[in-house]
Amino acid sequence: MARVQLNNLEKVYGGGFKAVHGINLDIEDGEFMVLVGPSGCAKSTTLRMVAGLEEITGGEIRIGEQVVNTLPPGKRSIAMVFQNYALYPHMKVRKNLGFGLKIAGRPKAEIDAAIDDVARILEIEPLLDRLPKQLSGGQAQRVALGRALIKKPGVFLFDEPLSNLDAKLRASMRVRITELHKRLKERGLSSTVIYVTHDQTEAMTMGDRICVMQAGHILQVATPRDLYTHPANLFVASFIGSPEMNLIDGSMSDGMIRIGQQSVPVPAALDARLTAQPEAVVLGIRPQHLRLVTDGAPALEAKMTGAEFMGHEVNIHALLDGKQVVAVTSPAEYEAASRAGDRIRLRPDPEALHVFDKASGRNITRPAVMH
Amino acid sequence: MTDLTHLNALQTRRRVRNQKISAGMRYVILFAVGLVMLYPLIWLVGASFKTNSEIFSSPGFIPAEPTLEGYRQGWETSTPFTFGRFFWNSFLIILPKTIGTAISCTLVAYGFARFDFPFKKILFGSVIAILLLPNVVTRIPQYILFRDLGWLDSFLPLWVPSAMAGDAFFVFMLVQFLRSIPPDMEEAARVDGCNSLQTLIYIVVPMLAPALISVCLFQFMWTMNDFLGPLIYLSSVDKYPVSLALKLSIDTTEAFEWNRILAMSVLTITPALIVFFVAQRYFIEGISAGGVKG
Numbered sequence: 001m002a003r004v005q006l007n008n009l010e011k012v013y014g015g016g017f018k019a020v021h022g023i024n025l026d027i028e029d030g031e032f033m034v035l036v037g038p039s040g041c042a043k044s045t046t047l048r049m050v051a052g053l054e055e056i057t058g059g060e061i062r063i064g065e066q067v068v069n070t071l072p073p074g075k076r077s078i079a080m081v082f083q084n085y086a087l088y089p090h091m092k093v094r095k096n097l098g099f100g101l102k103i104a105g106r107p108k109a110e111i112d113a114a115i116d117d118v119a120r121i122l123e124i125e126p127l128l129d130r131l132p133k134q135l136s137g138g139q140a141q142r143v144a145l146g147r148a149l150i151k152k153p154g155v156f157l158f159d160e161p162l163s164n165l166d167a168k169l170r171a172s173m174r175v176r177i178t179e180l181h182k183r184l185k186e187r188g189l190s191s192t193v194i195y196v197t198h199d200q201t202e203a204m205t206m207g208d209r210i211c212v213m214q215a216g217h218i219l220q221v222a223t224p225r226d227l228y229t230h231p232a233n234l235f236v237a238s239f240i241g242s243p244e245m246n247l248i249d250g251s252m253s254d255g256m257i258r259i260g261q262q263s264v265p266v267p268a269a270l271d272a273r274l275t276a277q278p279e280a281v282v283l284g285i286r287p288q289h290l291r292l293v294t295d296g297a298p299a300l301e302a303k304m305t306g307a308e309f310m311g312h313e314v315n316i317h318a319l320l321d322g323k324q325v326v327a328v329t330s331p332a333e334y335e336a337a338s339r340a341g342d343r344i345r346l347r348p349d350p351e352a353l354h355v356f357d358k359a360s361g362r363n364i365t366r367p368a369v370m371h
Numbered sequence: 372m373t374d375l376t377h378l379n380a381l382q383t384r385r386r387v388r389n390q391k392i393s394a395g396m397r398y399v400i401l402f403a404v405g406l407v408m409l410y411p412l413i414w415l416v417g418a419s420f421k422t423n424s425e426i427f428s429s430p431g432f433i434p435a436e437p438t439l440e441g442y443r444q445g446w447e448t449s450t451p452f453t454f455g456r457f458f459w460n461s462f463l464i465i466l467p468k469t470i471g472t473a474i475s476c477t478l479v480a481y482g483f484a485r486f487d488f489p490f491k492k493i494l495f496g497s498v499i500a501i502l503l504l505p506n507v508v509t510r511i512p513q514y515i516l517f518r519d520l521g522w523l524d525s526f527l528p529l530w531v532p533s534a535m536a537g538d539a540f541f542v543f544m545l546v547q548f549l550r551s552i553p554p555d556m557e558e559a560a561r562v563d564g565c566n567s568l569q570t571l572i573y574i575v576v577p578m579l580a581p582a583l584i585s586v587c588l589f590q591f592m593w594t595m596n597d598f599l600g601p602l603i604y605l606s607s608v609d610k611y612p613v614s615l616a617l618k619l620s621i622d623t624t625e626a627f628e629w630n631r632i633l634a635m636s637v638l639t640i641t642p643a644l645i646v647f648f649v650a651q652r653y654f655i656e657g658i659s660a661g662g663v664k665g
Binding site: 051052053072073074075078079080082084086087088089090099100103104147151 | 553555556558559560561562563564565566569573574577578580
């Protein structure tokens with residue numbers, strides 16, 4: 001069992017700078033938890049505290065049932081994969097893989113068997129007698145992965161492991177890591193993963209759950225789907241999803257939504273989901289849910305400023321009350337609209353429309369019932 | 372069209388010729404300057420095979436009648452000991468000093484570069500201060516200290532301070548080198564279960580190897596060349612290292628046998644030269660990577 005619990009975890013640096021503000025997070029055994037956030041949000045610091053590489057200044061960390069606050073990294077049943085691999089440069093791949101077991105004092109035969117086993121799983125058998133400097137980025141990454149795997153730890157910690165790879169390799173490594181996680185789980189091995197990244201695509205595609213962090217606080221912990229369909233606040237809304245969610249300032253009163261000079265009635269489907277009625281709001285609508293309309297029903301007027309042809313769809317850029325918005329449409333719809341000039345009418349899907357309280361940034365819409 | 376091709380060929384040929392000329396010039400100048408710098412050394416080697424009278428009669432460095440007489444007589448020395456004894460003495464000082472320096476400076480530098488401890492800044496500041504302190508200033512207090520310890524006329528004052536990381540320069544050099552190595556590998560080692568000492572031995576020292584080789588080389592050469600230290604602390608001839616022994620052959624004979632002195636000088640610089648050429652690659656890697664340009 002390797003459940004990981006962070007209870008009121010705090011990190012204050014020597015100069016008085018508070019990096020982590022008493023966060024609470026409960027990671028289930030076997031769960032793939034992704035910590036995501038912009039740089040400087042303390043996601044790496046948090047991971048390093050779990051690893052024991054960074055001192056904890058407040059709160060506690062439990063791995064399994066044990067409080068590990070003062071345990072050295074080697075005694076925490078963890079393995080870590082670093083961003084720049086951190087392979088030992090003077091050791092061949094074989095020794096790099098076996099080093100942890102050697103330090104643990106395991107017999108040589110057992111170490112050799114474990115090395116062969118891991119090398120087979122990761123397909124790095126031909127690389128075993130090379131030095132790290134003779135490896136490509138992808139190969140080095142696989143060796144680093146192997147070094148973690150060989151220890152059969154309770155918890156795997158990944159610190160932006162794919163950010164030094166090119167886009168194509170990153171995509172294939174992503175799949176490899178998730179498959180590996182699934183395989184470990186099927187074999188009944190402990191396979192809790194804490195994965196730090198700043199890349200929301202990695203977070204969305206890999207995580208069982210995602211923990212979005214900003215400036216040392218946890219903003220939301222949810223499954224990728226929940227995070228996407230129901231972001232808890234403005235920050236999460238803008239951070240998750242590509243292209244980014246359109247966020248438009250407006251106000252709401254007397255059953256009308258006003259954006260600049262325009263006003264449209266609050267759709268019934270949205271009204272039913274509202275949990276509060278502040279006046280100043282921010283409307284959040286994903287580009288996929290902003291439809292081009294040609295009928296006479298209420299919609300928002302906008303001026304088309306450009307379009308990106310993506311193949312199967314077109315990203316239309318438009319100015320709405322002086323603010324850039326993006327709408328995703330089909331090529332056919334785009335052509336029809338562009339023939340009629342640069343004046344377009346956009347209607348948000350009321351089921352997918354989010355309303356945020358401008359003052360607090362909180363999402364004040366309930367999730368729509370999924371059909 | 373053919374004219375153009377012809378012109379192009381002509382230009383290419385001219386360019387190649389110019390390049391050859393400038394390369395030739397460069398080598399001539401470099402060779403000349405190199406020769407000027409090396410000439411004393413070449414002369415030294417040449418003169419060590421001359422007879423004492425020929426040294427002063429001909430300015431060239433190729434001996435007219437090469438003889439090993441200088442080496443034979445020089446080796447015997449005017450003392451009851453052969454020069455081999457003095458080499459052995461040098462070795463007895465250099466060995467513990469170099470090994471001790473490598474170990475102690477690594478430990479101290481590792482501490483400064485990777486750990487936080489109280490008064491670290493003040494302590495490191497004092498290391499730098501020692502670096503800037505002229506050696507002469509501490510000679511007398513050191514002498515008195517070692518006299519009180521009863522270490523006079525022994526090798527101890529010559530190597531013990533260095534083996535206790537007393538050479539601030541080496542500590543500083545290793546700290547700088549360590550700072551240029553990312554700490555990730557050490558963190559990986561800690562995750563792999565190493566304690567600080569294991570991390571140092573298995574991970575840091577191998578990465579530090581080029582710098583450590585430079586440290587050992589510097590220490591070797593400086594100790595080999597050190598004259599003042601042995602002069603101050605050693606009084607019995609049987610404990611003299613080669614640097615003092617060379618001087619010995621100057622003032623004990625009335626008419627200086629220059630060929631003996633030169634022959635022994637050649638022998639004295641030989642170990643340093645051999646060691647330097649063997650370890651040259653690491654040496655250059657070590658000092659340039661550490662940011663201390665030699």
